[in-house]
Amino acid sequence: MAMVHAWRAARVTPLGELHAPPRMTAVLLRLSVQVVLVWSLWRGLYAQTGTTAGLDRDQAVTYAVLAVLASRLRELDQYTGRDTVLQHMHFGTIVYWYLRPLPPQRYYALRALGEQLYGLAWALGGYAVCLAVGAVEPPRSAAVAGVFLLSMLLGQWVLYYVMLVLDQLCFFTLRNNAAMLILLFAQNLLAGVYAPLWFFPDWFITMSAFLPFQATLSVPLSLYVGRIPLSDAALQIAVQAAWVVALALFTRWVWRRAAQRVISQGG
Amino acid sequence: MSLKALRIVWRVTALNFRAQLEYRTEFLLMVAIGAVWQVSVIVFATVLLTRFTGMGGWDSSDVLLIPATRMLAHGLFVLFLGRMHWAGRQIQEGRIDVYLLRPMPVHRQVQLAYFPTNAIGDLTVAAGLMVGALSRSDLDWTAGRITYLIAAVLGGMLLEAALFTVVASAALRFPAADYWGRWLEELLGTFGSYPLNVLPRAVGGLLTYGLPLAFVAYFPAAVLTGHDTAVPYWLAAASPLLGLLAYLGARLLWRWALRHYSGVNG
Numbered sequence: 332m333a334m335v336h337a338w339r340a341a342r343v344t345p346l347g348e349l350h351a352p353p354r355m356t357a358v359l360l361r362l363s364v365q366v367v368l369v370w371s372l373w374r375g376l377y378a379q380t381g382t383t384a385g386l387d388r389d390q391a392v393t394y395a396v397l398a399v400l401a402s403r404l405r406e407l408d409q410y411t412g413r414d415t416v417l418q419h420m421h422f423g424t425i426v427y428w429y430l431r432p433l434p435p436q437r438y439y440a441l442r443a444l445g446e447q448l449y450g451l452a453w454a455l456g457g458y459a460v461c462l463a464v465g466a467v468e469p470p471r472s473a474a475v476a477g478v479f480l481l482s483m484l485l486g487q488w489v490l491y492y493v494m495l496v497l498d499q500l501c502f503f504t505l506r507n508n509a510a511m512l513i514l515l516f517a518q519n520l521l522a523g524v525y526a527p528l529w530f531f532p533d534w535f536i537t538m539s540a541f542l543p544f545q546a547t548l549s550v551p552l553s554l555y556v557g558r559i560p561l562s563d564a565a566l567q568i569a570v571q572a573a574w575v576v577a578l579a580l581f582t583r584w585v586w587r588r589a590a591q592r593v594i595s596q597g598g
Numbered sequence: 599m600s601l602k603a604l605r606i607v608w609r610v611t612a613l614n615f616r617a618q619l620e621y622r623t624e625f626l627l628m629v630a631i632g633a634v635w636q637v638s639v640i641v642f643a644t645v646l647l648t649r650f651t652g653m654g655g656w657d658s659s660d661v662l663l664i665p666a667t668r669m670l671a672h673g674l675f676v677l678f679l680g681r682m683h684w685a686g687r688q689i690q691e692g693r694i695d696v697y698l699l700r701p702m703p704v705h706r707q708v709q710l711a712y713f714p715t716n717a718i719g720d721l722t723v724a725a726g727l728m729v730g731a732l733s734r735s736d737l738d739w740t741a742g743r744i745t746y747l748i749a750a751v752l753g754g755m756l757l758e759a760a761l762f763t764v765v766a767s768a769a770l771r772f773p774a775a776d777y778w779g780r781w782l783e784e785l786l787g788t789f790g791s792y793p794l795n796v797l798p799r800a801v802g803g804l805l806t807y808g809l810p811l812a813f814v815a816y817f818p819a820a821v822l823t824g825h826d827t828a829v830p831y832w833l834a835a836a837s838p839l840l841g842l843l844a845y846l847g848a849r850l851l852w853r854w855a856l857r858h859y860s861g862v863n864g
Protein backbone atom coordinates (compact mmCIF):
# COMPACT_ATOMS: atom_id res chain seq x y z
CA MET A 332 0.00 0.00 0.00
CA ALA A 333 2.83 2.36 0.87
CA MET A 334 4.37 1.65 -2.52
CA VAL A 335 1.12 2.56 -4.26
CA HIS A 336 0.99 5.87 -2.39
CA ALA A 337 4.64 6.51 -3.24
CA TRP A 338 4.06 5.75 -6.92
CA ARG A 339 1.02 8.04 -7.06
CA ALA A 340 2.87 10.92 -5.42
CA ALA A 341 5.99 10.45 -7.53
CA ARG A 342 4.13 10.57 -10.83
CA VAL A 343 2.13 13.76 -10.12
CA THR A 344 4.29 16.23 -12.07
CA PRO A 345 5.48 13.87 -14.86
CA LEU A 346 1.83 12.99 -15.56
CA GLY A 347 1.05 16.67 -16.03
CA GLU A 348 3.82 16.84 -18.60
CA LEU A 349 2.79 13.63 -20.37
CA HIS A 350 -0.75 14.95 -20.75
CA ALA A 351 0.43 18.12 -22.52
CA PRO A 352 1.85 17.09 -25.93
CA PRO A 353 2.86 20.67 -26.87
CA ARG A 354 5.03 20.81 -23.77
CA MET A 355 6.62 17.44 -24.57
CA THR A 356 7.35 18.59 -28.11
CA ALA A 357 8.77 21.82 -26.74
CA VAL A 358 11.05 19.92 -24.35
CA LEU A 359 12.37 17.73 -27.17
CA LEU A 360 12.95 20.66 -29.49
CA ARG A 361 14.42 22.85 -26.76
CA LEU A 362 16.83 20.17 -25.64
CA SER A 363 17.92 19.38 -29.20
CA VAL A 364 18.39 23.00 -30.25
CA GLN A 365 20.07 23.97 -26.98
CA VAL A 366 22.57 21.11 -27.33
CA VAL A 367 23.36 22.09 -30.93
CA LEU A 368 23.73 25.77 -30.01
CA VAL A 369 25.93 25.12 -26.98
CA TRP A 370 28.05 22.62 -28.91
CA SER A 371 28.48 25.11 -31.75
CA LEU A 372 29.22 28.02 -29.43
CA TRP A 373 32.00 26.34 -27.48
CA ARG A 374 33.59 24.86 -30.59
CA GLY A 375 33.43 28.32 -32.19
CA LEU A 376 34.99 29.96 -29.15
CA TYR A 377 37.83 27.45 -29.09
CA ALA A 378 38.50 27.82 -32.83
CA GLN A 379 41.45 30.13 -32.19
CA THR A 380 42.33 29.13 -28.64
CA GLY A 381 44.10 26.11 -27.21
CA THR A 382 43.67 25.00 -23.63
CA THR A 383 42.29 27.72 -21.39
CA ALA A 384 41.47 27.55 -17.67
CA GLY A 385 42.70 23.95 -17.74
CA LEU A 386 40.05 22.88 -20.24
CA ASP A 387 40.73 21.96 -23.83
CA ARG A 388 38.07 22.22 -26.53
CA ASP A 389 36.65 18.72 -26.17
CA GLN A 390 36.50 18.98 -22.39
CA ALA A 391 34.72 22.35 -22.53
CA VAL A 392 32.25 21.16 -25.16
CA THR A 393 31.52 17.96 -23.23
CA TYR A 394 31.04 19.94 -20.00
CA ALA A 395 28.67 22.43 -21.66
CA VAL A 396 26.56 19.78 -23.42
CA LEU A 397 26.31 17.66 -20.26
CA ALA A 398 25.27 20.78 -18.31
CA VAL A 399 22.40 21.29 -20.77
CA LEU A 400 21.32 17.64 -20.40
CA ALA A 401 21.63 17.76 -16.61
CA SER A 402 19.44 20.86 -16.49
CA ARG A 403 16.56 18.61 -17.65
CA LEU A 404 16.74 16.62 -14.43
CA ARG A 405 14.63 19.09 -12.48
CA GLU A 406 12.89 21.39 -14.86
CA LEU A 407 9.33 20.19 -14.82
CA ASP A 408 6.64 22.82 -14.85
CA GLN A 409 4.81 22.71 -11.53
CA TYR A 410 3.46 26.21 -11.98
CA THR A 411 0.93 25.34 -14.69
CA GLY A 412 -0.71 22.83 -12.36
CA ARG A 413 -0.69 25.39 -9.52
CA ASP A 414 1.47 22.93 -7.66
CA THR A 415 4.45 25.00 -6.54
CA VAL A 416 4.83 25.59 -2.81
CA LEU A 417 4.72 29.32 -3.55
CA GLN A 418 1.27 28.94 -5.14
CA HIS A 419 0.02 26.61 -2.41
CA MET A 420 1.00 29.21 0.19
CA HIS A 421 -0.59 31.99 -1.85
CA PHE A 422 -3.89 30.19 -2.43
CA GLY A 423 -3.97 28.56 1.02
CA THR A 424 -4.05 25.04 -0.43
CA ILE A 425 -0.85 24.15 1.43
CA VAL A 426 -3.13 23.12 4.29
CA TYR A 427 -4.16 20.01 2.30
CA TRP A 428 -0.57 18.77 2.48
CA TYR A 429 -1.09 18.53 6.22
CA LEU A 430 -4.49 16.80 6.03
CA ARG A 431 -3.37 13.82 3.94
CA PRO A 432 -2.29 10.46 5.38
CA LEU A 433 1.13 11.15 3.86
CA PRO A 434 3.44 13.55 5.77
CA PRO A 435 4.17 16.68 3.67
CA GLN A 436 7.93 16.15 3.75
CA ARG A 437 7.52 12.61 2.38
CA TYR A 438 5.05 13.80 -0.27
CA TYR A 439 7.51 16.49 -1.30
CA ALA A 440 10.42 14.02 -1.44
CA LEU A 441 8.46 11.46 -3.46
CA ARG A 442 7.27 14.06 -5.91
CA ALA A 443 10.81 15.36 -6.37
CA LEU A 444 12.05 11.79 -6.87
CA GLY A 445 9.45 11.25 -9.59
CA GLU A 446 10.46 14.48 -11.31
CA GLN A 447 14.14 13.61 -11.17
CA LEU A 448 13.58 10.10 -12.51
CA TYR A 449 11.46 11.46 -15.35
CA GLY A 450 14.12 14.10 -16.08
CA LEU A 451 16.78 11.39 -15.92
CA ALA A 452 15.03 9.51 -18.73
CA TRP A 453 15.29 12.64 -20.91
CA ALA A 454 18.91 13.26 -19.90
CA LEU A 455 19.95 9.64 -20.54
CA GLY A 456 18.23 9.64 -23.94
CA GLY A 457 19.98 12.88 -24.84
CA TYR A 458 23.31 11.56 -23.55
CA ALA A 459 23.01 8.40 -25.67
CA VAL A 460 22.33 10.44 -28.80
CA CYS A 461 25.14 12.92 -28.06
CA LEU A 462 27.57 10.06 -27.42
CA ALA A 463 26.52 8.33 -30.64
CA VAL A 464 27.09 11.44 -32.77
CA GLY A 465 30.31 12.37 -30.99
CA ALA A 466 29.00 15.58 -29.41
CA VAL A 467 30.37 14.49 -26.03
CA GLU A 468 33.37 12.42 -25.13
CA PRO A 469 32.87 9.15 -23.25
CA PRO A 470 34.38 8.89 -19.74
CA ARG A 471 38.11 8.26 -19.93
CA SER A 472 37.97 5.08 -17.86
CA ALA A 473 35.57 2.85 -15.97
CA ALA A 474 36.83 4.39 -12.74
CA VAL A 475 35.99 7.89 -13.97
CA ALA A 476 32.52 6.70 -15.00
CA GLY A 477 31.92 5.13 -11.58
CA VAL A 478 33.12 8.20 -9.68
CA PHE A 479 31.03 10.45 -11.93
CA LEU A 480 27.88 8.41 -11.30
CA LEU A 481 28.41 8.54 -7.54
CA SER A 482 29.18 12.26 -7.66
CA MET A 483 26.16 12.97 -9.89
CA LEU A 484 23.89 11.07 -7.50
CA LEU A 485 25.18 13.12 -4.57
CA GLY A 486 24.93 16.28 -6.68
CA GLN A 487 21.27 15.63 -7.41
CA TRP A 488 20.72 14.94 -3.75
CA VAL A 489 22.27 18.29 -2.83
CA LEU A 490 20.20 19.94 -5.57
CA TYR A 491 17.05 18.42 -4.09
CA TYR A 492 17.84 19.99 -0.73
CA VAL A 493 18.78 23.35 -2.27
CA MET A 494 15.44 23.46 -4.10
CA LEU A 495 13.70 22.34 -0.92
CA VAL A 496 15.24 25.22 1.02
CA LEU A 497 13.93 27.61 -1.65
CA ASP A 498 10.45 26.12 -1.31
CA GLN A 499 10.62 26.16 2.48
CA LEU A 500 11.35 29.88 2.32
CA CYS A 501 7.78 30.30 1.07
CA PHE A 502 6.45 29.29 4.48
CA PHE A 503 8.08 32.29 6.12
CA THR A 504 7.59 35.13 3.64
CA LEU A 505 4.34 36.47 2.21
CA ARG A 506 5.83 37.68 -1.04
CA ASN A 507 9.06 36.08 -2.17
CA ASN A 508 9.04 35.81 -5.97
CA ALA A 509 12.13 37.98 -6.18
CA ALA A 510 14.03 36.09 -3.48
CA MET A 511 13.23 32.83 -5.25
CA LEU A 512 14.46 34.18 -8.57
CA ILE A 513 17.67 35.51 -7.03
CA LEU A 514 18.38 32.19 -5.31
CA LEU A 515 17.63 30.25 -8.49
CA PHE A 516 19.97 32.53 -10.38
CA ALA A 517 22.67 32.00 -7.73
CA GLN A 518 22.16 28.25 -7.98
CA ASN A 519 22.61 28.28 -11.76
CA LEU A 520 25.58 30.66 -11.75
CA LEU A 521 27.46 29.06 -8.85
CA ALA A 522 26.74 25.52 -10.03
CA GLY A 523 28.45 26.26 -13.32
CA VAL A 524 25.32 25.99 -15.49
CA TYR A 525 25.95 29.22 -17.42
CA ALA A 526 29.66 28.56 -17.91
CA PRO A 527 32.18 26.21 -16.26
CA LEU A 528 33.37 27.73 -12.98
CA TRP A 529 36.96 27.20 -14.12
CA PHE A 530 36.60 30.18 -16.47
CA PHE A 531 35.78 32.55 -13.61
CA PRO A 532 38.34 34.55 -11.58
CA ASP A 533 40.12 32.82 -8.68
CA TRP A 534 38.20 34.72 -5.99
CA PHE A 535 34.95 33.49 -7.54
CA ILE A 536 36.11 29.86 -7.53
CA THR A 537 37.27 30.18 -3.91
CA MET A 538 33.93 31.68 -2.86
CA SER A 539 32.05 28.87 -4.64
CA ALA A 540 34.04 26.28 -2.70
CA PHE A 541 32.32 27.41 0.51
CA LEU A 542 28.81 27.10 -0.92
CA PRO A 543 26.76 23.99 -1.75
CA PHE A 544 25.91 24.99 -5.32
CA GLN A 545 29.02 23.73 -7.10
CA ALA A 546 28.43 20.30 -5.55
CA THR A 547 25.25 19.99 -7.62
CA LEU A 548 26.76 20.14 -11.09
CA SER A 549 30.26 21.57 -11.38
CA VAL A 550 31.93 18.81 -9.35
CA PRO A 551 30.39 15.79 -11.15
CA LEU A 552 30.92 17.31 -14.60
CA SER A 553 34.50 18.33 -13.79
CA LEU A 554 35.17 14.75 -12.70
CA TYR A 555 33.63 13.45 -15.93
CA VAL A 556 35.74 15.64 -18.22
CA GLY A 557 38.88 15.10 -16.16
CA ARG A 558 39.30 18.68 -14.92
CA ILE A 559 39.24 17.26 -11.39
CA PRO A 560 41.66 14.30 -11.37
CA LEU A 561 40.63 10.97 -9.88
CA SER A 562 43.16 11.49 -7.08
CA ASP A 563 41.05 14.43 -5.81
CA ALA A 564 37.72 12.67 -6.28
CA ALA A 565 37.52 11.24 -2.75
CA LEU A 566 37.80 14.70 -1.18
CA GLN A 567 35.21 16.22 -3.53
CA ILE A 568 32.76 13.37 -2.94
CA ALA A 569 33.27 13.66 0.80
CA VAL A 570 32.43 17.37 0.57
CA GLN A 571 29.28 16.55 -1.42
CA ALA A 572 28.27 13.95 1.18
CA ALA A 573 28.88 16.49 3.95
CA TRP A 574 26.55 18.94 2.19
CA VAL A 575 23.89 16.23 1.91
CA VAL A 576 24.05 15.57 5.65
CA ALA A 577 24.15 19.25 6.63
CA LEU A 578 21.26 20.21 4.36
CA ALA A 579 19.23 17.15 5.41
CA LEU A 580 19.48 18.17 9.06
CA PHE A 581 18.76 21.82 8.28
CA THR A 582 15.69 21.13 6.10
CA ARG A 583 14.36 18.64 8.66
CA TRP A 584 14.50 21.37 11.28
CA VAL A 585 12.86 23.87 8.91
CA TRP A 586 10.02 21.43 8.09
CA ARG A 587 9.15 21.37 11.80
CA ARG A 588 9.21 25.16 12.03
CA ALA A 589 7.20 25.46 8.80
CA ALA A 590 4.45 23.18 10.12
CA GLN A 591 3.88 25.60 12.99
CA ARG A 592 3.16 28.41 10.54
CA VAL A 593 0.48 26.62 8.53
CA ILE A 594 -3.05 27.62 9.47
CA SER A 595 -6.26 26.75 7.69
CA GLN A 596 -8.37 29.61 6.40
CA GLY A 597 -10.24 31.20 9.27
CA GLY A 598 -7.47 30.36 11.77
CA MET B 599 -4.88 56.14 -27.89
CA SER B 600 -7.03 59.05 -26.72
CA LEU B 601 -6.04 61.48 -23.98
CA LYS B 602 -8.59 59.92 -21.66
CA ALA B 603 -7.18 56.44 -22.28
CA LEU B 604 -3.68 57.73 -21.62
CA ARG B 605 -4.87 59.22 -18.32
CA ILE B 606 -6.37 55.89 -17.31
CA VAL B 607 -3.15 54.06 -18.22
CA TRP B 608 -1.15 56.51 -16.13
CA ARG B 609 -3.48 56.16 -13.12
CA VAL B 610 -3.51 52.36 -13.27
CA THR B 611 0.29 52.34 -13.57
CA ALA B 612 0.60 54.66 -10.56
CA LEU B 613 -1.71 52.39 -8.56
CA ASN B 614 0.25 49.32 -9.66
CA PHE B 615 3.45 51.01 -8.52
CA ARG B 616 1.93 51.76 -5.12
CA ALA B 617 0.80 48.14 -4.90
CA GLN B 618 4.36 47.00 -5.49
CA LEU B 619 5.49 49.22 -2.61
CA GLU B 620 3.21 47.34 -0.21
CA TYR B 621 5.98 44.85 0.54
CA ARG B 622 9.13 46.96 0.71
CA THR B 623 11.63 44.12 0.91
CA GLU B 624 10.01 42.38 -2.04
CA PHE B 625 10.09 45.68 -3.93
CA LEU B 626 13.82 46.11 -3.33
CA LEU B 627 14.48 42.48 -4.18
CA MET B 628 12.54 42.85 -7.42
CA VAL B 629 14.75 45.81 -8.33
CA ALA B 630 17.72 43.62 -7.44
CA ILE B 631 16.55 40.68 -9.57
CA GLY B 632 16.35 42.93 -12.61
CA ALA B 633 19.92 44.04 -11.96
CA VAL B 634 21.09 40.52 -11.15
CA TRP B 635 19.61 39.13 -14.36
CA GLN B 636 21.40 41.75 -16.41
CA VAL B 637 24.61 41.25 -14.43
CA SER B 638 24.44 37.53 -15.27
CA VAL B 639 24.52 38.45 -18.95
CA ILE B 640 27.51 40.75 -18.28
CA VAL B 641 29.28 38.05 -16.26
CA PHE B 642 28.81 35.50 -19.03
CA ALA B 643 29.94 37.94 -21.70
CA THR B 644 32.90 39.10 -19.58
CA VAL B 645 34.06 35.55 -18.92
CA LEU B 646 33.95 34.78 -22.62
CA LEU B 647 35.64 38.07 -23.58
CA THR B 648 38.43 37.52 -21.06
CA ARG B 649 39.10 33.92 -21.98
CA PHE B 650 38.52 34.18 -25.72
CA THR B 651 39.92 37.48 -26.92
CA GLY B 652 39.31 38.63 -30.48
CA MET B 653 35.97 36.84 -30.54
CA GLY B 654 34.87 36.38 -34.14
CA GLY B 655 37.31 39.07 -35.28
CA TRP B 656 35.74 41.72 -33.01
CA ASP B 657 37.79 43.51 -30.37
CA SER B 658 36.33 43.70 -26.90
CA SER B 659 35.23 47.38 -27.10
CA ASP B 660 33.16 46.58 -30.20
CA VAL B 661 31.76 43.38 -28.68
CA LEU B 662 30.61 45.33 -25.60
CA LEU B 663 28.27 47.33 -27.81
CA ILE B 664 26.26 44.14 -28.50
CA PRO B 665 25.28 43.28 -24.89
CA ALA B 666 24.82 47.00 -24.12
CA THR B 667 22.33 47.44 -27.00
CA ARG B 668 20.56 44.18 -26.24
CA MET B 669 20.27 44.83 -22.53
CA LEU B 670 18.99 48.38 -22.97
CA ALA B 671 16.43 47.12 -25.49
CA HIS B 672 15.49 44.35 -23.04
CA GLY B 673 15.13 46.81 -20.15
CA LEU B 674 12.82 49.03 -22.18
CA PHE B 675 10.85 45.97 -23.29
CA VAL B 676 10.41 44.89 -19.66
CA LEU B 677 9.27 48.39 -18.68
CA PHE B 678 6.82 49.10 -21.50
CA LEU B 679 5.73 45.80 -23.04
CA GLY B 680 7.16 43.07 -20.83
CA ARG B 681 3.88 41.75 -19.42
CA MET B 682 3.50 39.86 -22.71
CA HIS B 683 6.10 37.50 -21.27
CA TRP B 684 3.63 36.61 -18.51
CA ALA B 685 0.54 36.56 -20.71
CA GLY B 686 0.70 32.75 -20.75
CA ARG B 687 0.28 32.67 -16.99
CA GLN B 688 -2.65 35.11 -17.21
CA ILE B 689 -4.24 32.90 -19.86
CA GLN B 690 -3.79 29.80 -17.71
CA GLU B 691 -5.41 31.55 -14.76
CA GLY B 692 -8.40 32.52 -16.90
CA ARG B 693 -7.85 36.25 -16.48
CA ILE B 694 -8.27 36.85 -20.22
CA ASP B 695 -11.95 35.93 -19.84
CA VAL B 696 -12.30 38.76 -17.32
CA TYR B 697 -10.39 41.18 -19.54
CA LEU B 698 -12.76 40.45 -22.43
CA LEU B 699 -15.68 41.75 -20.36
CA ARG B 700 -14.07 45.10 -19.55
CA PRO B 701 -14.26 48.22 -21.73
CA MET B 702 -10.53 48.33 -22.44
CA PRO B 703 -8.46 46.50 -25.09
CA VAL B 704 -7.26 43.13 -23.78
CA HIS B 705 -3.66 43.78 -24.79
CA ARG B 706 -3.61 46.99 -22.76
CA GLN B 707 -5.08 45.20 -19.75
CA VAL B 708 -2.41 42.50 -20.00
CA GLN B 709 0.25 45.23 -20.01
CA LEU B 710 -1.36 46.96 -17.02
CA ALA B 711 -1.60 43.78 -14.93
CA TYR B 712 1.21 44.88 -12.63
CA PHE B 713 4.13 47.30 -12.45
CA PRO B 714 7.41 45.70 -13.61
CA THR B 715 9.60 46.68 -10.67
CA ASN B 716 12.47 44.58 -12.01
CA ALA B 717 12.69 46.96 -14.99
CA ILE B 718 14.26 49.54 -12.65
CA GLY B 719 17.20 47.22 -12.00
CA ASP B 720 17.29 46.06 -15.62
CA LEU B 721 17.52 49.59 -16.97
CA THR B 722 20.00 50.81 -14.35
CA VAL B 723 22.53 48.09 -15.18
CA ALA B 724 21.87 48.34 -18.92
CA ALA B 725 22.35 52.12 -18.91
CA GLY B 726 25.59 51.66 -16.94
CA LEU B 727 26.87 49.12 -19.45
CA MET B 728 25.92 51.34 -22.38
CA VAL B 729 27.84 54.27 -20.85
CA GLY B 730 30.81 51.94 -20.31
CA ALA B 731 30.60 50.59 -23.87
CA LEU B 732 30.39 54.07 -25.39
CA SER B 733 33.27 55.39 -23.29
CA ARG B 734 35.50 52.47 -24.38
CA SER B 735 34.50 52.78 -28.01
CA ASP B 736 36.96 54.30 -30.49
CA LEU B 737 34.18 55.18 -32.93
CA ASP B 738 33.38 58.73 -33.89
CA TRP B 739 29.92 59.20 -32.38
CA THR B 740 28.34 61.49 -34.93
CA ALA B 741 24.69 62.54 -34.80
CA GLY B 742 23.92 59.90 -37.44
CA ARG B 743 25.51 57.09 -35.43
CA ILE B 744 23.77 58.18 -32.21
CA THR B 745 20.42 58.36 -34.00
CA TYR B 746 20.97 54.89 -35.45
CA LEU B 747 21.93 53.53 -32.01
CA ILE B 748 18.71 54.93 -30.49
CA ALA B 749 16.70 53.47 -33.37
CA ALA B 750 18.48 50.13 -32.89
CA VAL B 751 17.63 50.04 -29.18
CA LEU B 752 13.97 50.83 -29.92
CA GLY B 753 13.93 48.31 -32.77
CA GLY B 754 15.44 45.68 -30.46
CA MET B 755 12.76 46.41 -27.87
CA LEU B 756 10.01 46.01 -30.48
CA LEU B 757 11.54 42.83 -31.91
CA GLU B 758 11.73 41.24 -28.46
CA ALA B 759 8.14 42.35 -27.82
CA ALA B 760 7.12 40.85 -31.17
CA LEU B 761 8.65 37.48 -30.29
CA PHE B 762 6.90 37.33 -26.92
CA THR B 763 3.63 38.52 -28.50
CA VAL B 764 3.80 35.61 -30.95
CA VAL B 765 4.30 33.19 -28.06
CA ALA B 766 1.41 34.80 -26.15
CA SER B 767 -0.80 34.51 -29.25
CA ALA B 768 0.02 30.81 -29.44
CA ALA B 769 -0.73 30.48 -25.72
CA LEU B 770 -4.26 31.78 -26.35
CA ARG B 771 -4.83 28.55 -28.30
CA PHE B 772 -2.38 26.24 -26.48
CA PRO B 773 -1.80 27.44 -22.89
CA ALA B 774 1.23 25.15 -22.58
CA ALA B 775 2.96 27.29 -25.23
CA ASP B 776 3.93 29.53 -22.31
CA TYR B 777 6.88 27.15 -21.92
CA TRP B 778 8.34 28.53 -25.16
CA GLY B 779 8.47 31.99 -23.63
CA ARG B 780 10.91 30.89 -20.96
CA TRP B 781 13.12 29.25 -23.55
CA LEU B 782 12.97 32.36 -25.70
CA GLU B 783 14.16 34.50 -22.79
CA GLU B 784 17.00 32.07 -22.14
CA LEU B 785 18.04 32.08 -25.81
CA LEU B 786 17.98 35.87 -26.00
CA GLY B 787 20.08 36.14 -22.84
CA THR B 788 22.58 33.46 -23.82
CA PHE B 789 23.07 34.00 -27.54
CA GLY B 790 22.11 37.63 -28.02
CA SER B 791 25.19 39.20 -26.46
CA TYR B 792 28.13 38.45 -28.73
CA PRO B 793 29.05 38.17 -32.42
CA LEU B 794 27.12 35.32 -33.99
CA ASN B 795 29.89 34.74 -36.53
CA VAL B 796 31.63 32.55 -33.93
CA LEU B 797 28.89 30.01 -34.65
CA PRO B 798 28.77 27.76 -37.74
CA ARG B 799 26.99 29.37 -40.69
CA ALA B 800 23.93 27.11 -40.39
CA VAL B 801 23.49 27.90 -36.70
CA GLY B 802 24.02 31.61 -37.35
CA GLY B 803 21.39 31.35 -40.09
CA LEU B 804 18.98 29.73 -37.65
CA LEU B 805 19.45 32.64 -35.24
CA THR B 806 18.92 35.08 -38.11
CA TYR B 807 16.08 33.69 -40.19
CA GLY B 808 14.55 31.11 -37.80
CA LEU B 809 14.64 33.10 -34.59
CA PRO B 810 15.62 36.65 -35.64
CA LEU B 811 17.82 37.17 -32.62
CA ALA B 812 20.66 38.61 -34.71
CA PHE B 813 18.53 41.66 -35.58
CA VAL B 814 18.17 42.68 -31.91
CA ALA B 815 21.75 43.79 -31.31
CA TYR B 816 24.33 41.90 -33.38
CA PHE B 817 23.49 43.38 -36.79
CA PRO B 818 23.00 46.97 -35.51
CA ALA B 819 26.35 46.75 -33.67
CA ALA B 820 27.99 45.36 -36.81
CA VAL B 821 26.61 48.28 -38.84
CA LEU B 822 27.84 50.80 -36.26
CA THR B 823 31.32 49.27 -35.99
CA GLY B 824 31.72 48.41 -39.69
CA HIS B 825 31.96 44.62 -39.36
CA ASP B 826 30.79 42.28 -42.09
CA THR B 827 27.98 39.86 -41.36
CA ALA B 828 26.48 36.88 -43.15
CA VAL B 829 23.63 39.01 -44.54
CA PRO B 830 23.69 41.92 -47.03
CA TYR B 831 24.53 45.28 -45.50
CA TRP B 832 21.11 46.79 -46.28
CA LEU B 833 19.36 43.97 -44.41
CA ALA B 834 21.58 44.36 -41.35
CA ALA B 835 21.11 48.15 -41.47
CA ALA B 836 17.33 47.74 -41.65
CA SER B 837 17.23 45.94 -38.27
CA PRO B 838 15.36 48.76 -36.43
CA LEU B 839 12.75 48.88 -39.18
CA LEU B 840 12.38 45.10 -39.12
CA GLY B 841 11.76 45.33 -35.37
CA LEU B 842 8.91 47.76 -35.98
CA LEU B 843 7.42 45.64 -38.79
CA ALA B 844 7.73 42.47 -36.71
CA TYR B 845 5.92 44.13 -33.82
CA LEU B 846 3.08 45.37 -36.01
CA GLY B 847 2.77 41.88 -37.50
CA ALA B 848 2.77 40.30 -34.05
CA ARG B 849 0.00 42.64 -32.89
CA LEU B 850 -2.12 41.60 -35.88
CA LEU B 851 -1.49 37.97 -34.98
CA TRP B 852 -2.52 38.71 -31.37
CA ARG B 853 -5.78 40.29 -32.55
CA TRP B 854 -6.48 37.29 -34.79
CA ALA B 855 -5.68 34.83 -31.97
CA LEU B 856 -7.88 36.77 -29.56
CA ARG B 857 -10.82 36.62 -31.97
CA HIS B 858 -10.46 32.83 -32.01
CA TYR B 859 -9.93 32.54 -28.24
CA SER B 860 -12.39 30.14 -26.67
CA GLY B 861 -11.23 30.07 -23.04
CA VAL B 862 -8.75 27.74 -21.38
CA ASN B 863 -11.53 25.32 -20.55
CA GLY B 864 -12.86 25.10 -24.09
